[in-house]
Amino acid sequence: MNVFKDLRSKVVAQLEDMVAAGEIPAGLDFSRVAAEPPRDSSHGDVATNAAMVLSKVAGMKPRDLASLLATRLENLDVITSVEIAGPGFINLRLDQKFWFDQVGTILKAGTSYGDSDMGRGEKVNVEYVSANPTGPLTVGHARGAVVGDALAALLSKVGYDVCKEYYINDAGNQVNVLANSAYLRYREALGEDIGEIPEGFYPGEYLKAVGKALADRDGDKWLGKEEADWISEVRTFAIDQLLDLIRSDLAALGVVMDVYSSERALVEAGGVDEVMKFLKANDLVYTGVLEPPKGKKPEDWEARPQTLFKSTDFGDDVDRPIKKSDGSWTYFAGDMSYHLDKYRRGFNNMINVWGADHGGYIKRMQAAVSAMTEKKGSLDVKVCQLVNLMRGGEMVRMSKRSGNFITLRSVIDEVGKDVVRFIMLTRKNDASLDFDLEKVVEQSRDNPVFYVQYAHARSCSVLKHSQNEFPDMDLSIDALEKVDLSQLNSEGELSLIRRLCEWPRLLESAGEAHEPHRIAFYLYDLAAELHGLWTKGKDNARLRFIVTDDQDLTQARMALVKATSLVIASGLDVFGIEPVEEMR
Template identity: 50%
Template sequence: MPPMKTIHAAFAEKVDAVLSALVTEAKLPPDTNRANVAVEPPRDPEHGDLATNAAMVLAKQAKTNPRALAEHIIEHLSRDPDIESAEIAGPGFINLRLSDAAWLRELEAIASLSDGYGRSSAGAGKRVNVEYVSANPTGPMHMGHCRGAVVGDALATLLEFAGHEVTREYYVNDAGSQVDTLARSAQIRYREALGEDVGAIPEGLYPGDYLKPVGEAAAGEFGERFKDAPEAEWLEIFKAFAVERMMDLIRSDLALLGIEHDIFASEAALQAAGKPEEAEKWLRKHDLVYDGLLEAPKGKTPDDWEAVELPLFRSTRFGDDQDRPIKKSDGKWTYFGADLAYHMQKAEQADALIDIWGADHAGTVKRIKAAVAALSEGQGKAIPFDVKLVQMVQLMRSGEPVKMSKRSGNFITIADMVEEVGKDVVRFTMLTRKPEAQMEFDFAKVVEASKDNPVFYVQYAHARIHSTLKKAAGEGILPSDQDLARLGAEDLALIKQAAQFPRIVEAAASAREAHRIAFFLYDLASAFHAYYNLGNDDPTKRVILAQDTQLSAARLFLIDTIGQVIRNGLTLLGVDAVEEM
């Protein structure tokens, strides 16, 4: 189904058509720049349904004052039957009140477009690579990964809905020292599976019980072949074996949250393909990498720091406090060196890059963005690159910090969370605050049946709608748009709230902020509950009126469309729209 124009976009086109008419009438110059003209809801709904700044931003080009230009604009707009009134406010803003018929057509559009309502073509098919999670393959997914995983996945879905072609990517850090540690830890569990008493896991290795199944699988795969073999014979084999099984575990854990990636890119494969060397060659050619002495870390004196000549990226050109090495003294690539090559690889297949990182990586943002800008320029195209930083989550239970997980021994896993409160609660809760804001996840509060719990409040709105429609059907009353003209002011207010959804989708996608959808859903649920509760004090405001089936059918049609908008929004967040609670 093709994307529809929002009611706001449709009226933006009407305003633009008026401006074209004013050009024809010589009230605006032919080369008038309209880029800053906006049509959007006013901050105060009392001022109208829509407002435009057209007269304010174009008056200088028209060589007149804003109010005078606004008069010309209003003269044209007032002829439109969908515009009930057009008034000048303040120095030259124009407030519009739309006809009831315009809003009722929007209600019918929601019903007609169904799960396509809000879908946009704003992305114009541009390819966006969203990289998220990218946890080291050394253990199960835990709470340190959960928020970024949900933020990245919801953002990818939002961008698709807004017309982008999205690739969901996971970068597997399988080339660092942590993978050597994983292999050695797995080999101990392998010997244990063969019957050896391995005792306590040595300091510096991974002690978690999650490696026991890996050791058992290795025993089944290799028998006693590596039981007493020197490390040189088994290290590379166990690295690959353990990483593969850890990634299976990670995929399984992510699946509990409804998360699947399109690509799992290997750092080891990247290095084997010579991508870091390619990146270094290009950067040297453009004088962005040079051989120099690495400055001593802060707090180090010349007596306890030995200067080593290393290939350095000119980070200081881009605001960093010192140039950064892309290789270590042993010739291995630094994480930064491998990372910039990885981004170069991603840029080859995308029009824009988005990374979801933990807030502890904030210091890396400026230099990696500088490196990506340089490398993408070398490919003959500027690649927009956005990094979203996600704060950690403090786990609580009734206001008290949560104790360690028994299953993993030293952290709370995603599996632990989903098992206790469910996927939907975890996902929605992670999107109830901006990613860069601190968050507490209280196991007791996130399952409360109260208005203060956004997850419950939104899902309850959908379940309430479903229950009402089911009850009406039992009484022989079905939703119908035959008598929508009978809907009153309260009904229209709810339509106006729901009709914000397409505009919110485009704005959220443009800002790369999926949490805006969660905020919108909470506001819409609040508006619905308030609307529904009107019938508690005034029986004529009830949705189902036994004495007036035609008005009931119109109100049922209204709440059915509200349910559709809620479903569409929850789908973007990866949350199910429940029918019973």
């Protein structure tokens, strides 16, 4: 149950009654009315902005409207006090029993607490990682993989029908370079001295395995042959080998895609021709010469006539080339084809998770989606900024060009997938992130993954010890649901209950904003509440989770502890992380 959504409904119902009574005019838009936790908990349990957002259109002073609404809200059963603050905000305090009842709701729902039908089953395509299949995934790819995977899980939890997709960029020049690089390693595997790796080739050691696998399969079949004879076969083989490696790396991170889409297959099936057909039919292409861009020239700029898409009609800064003067397609044309294909597969809502170097590509792609879907489709792009890999505060240097880079698999092997996943979500995606291989495994409050996992482990430990202290105490969910919680009257306990009740609202707001990192912030704050209660018990025996001479009070606290562990487990599940029951 989203208590804040429920309270908002009650506020809106009172406003509708005020309309019926002629106290405020009809036809007011209540969509901006909110009910949410106040910034300062001392102000109350719930705050509503109703008077502030409606006063102008209602032709009233905010405090006058607030006074009318407050009089009605005071009569609701769950509300114990109403206070008008500042220019017209209304702060509400709720009956303690209302909060205690929510603990039972959490226990009954388990880790499904917070699940929502907000998305109403609407289909959403989340495309992420989509690294060129030219090498293993690096730690730089990890952030987009985790953000995309957590976002997909979050959207599923709030009621969307989500498809997780990887786009294989296998139609550009980079895969021809891969084929030549793999062929070189193939020759090496057959005993040839290949000397220095030529400039422009992929120099990574990982291609030795690809070359050997090709030699094992085909022997010397391709030696001494012209490039035209072997390039297609070697390219396909190398791509397949590296995609198997990428799938394995993603699996180690806990990421399993629903769909892998091939750029080459789309192009060969006439996907780009379909785009051109649509654009021509809708007068959205023309032949022209673009002005030279300021600064660095993009790859698709030419000082000659090109086929241009009227992307400025859909919010872009300049029109974009989709066919070069030599008749070849631009990368953008292929991407247009791919997004049209998504739309035709039923995905009006598309989300792409891209790397930091793709920021300048967003407007043109959003313009393309708007045009090709006749403004029925939407594209949200989440750009993940760089990950600074460190060890003990010192930067770990990486260079994919030289073949010396830190692979994702090596980082997972060192610190574990759960640590990688959690840390990648401790900053908003568009902020850079420091990943210190030593600090992320520290057992301290400064390490958020440890702090949150420790809260879950502590909950499990407390429940176990309470059973040892009171062997006949029933800790089943059915029993804990029925426990009298009125003894939980310390401010810390009530604060923890209120924090637990924020979980459904947090899930929906994070889902609406496409921001899974909000869950990491929430879990850290929730863990802090639990650890804070534990600390208070060290100073005051009556505040301890287990009160040795009071089984009823202990059982009530076990209900709260169990509810807390369930919400933490629910949040970690969205992140694809296994909650631990004990820390080692």
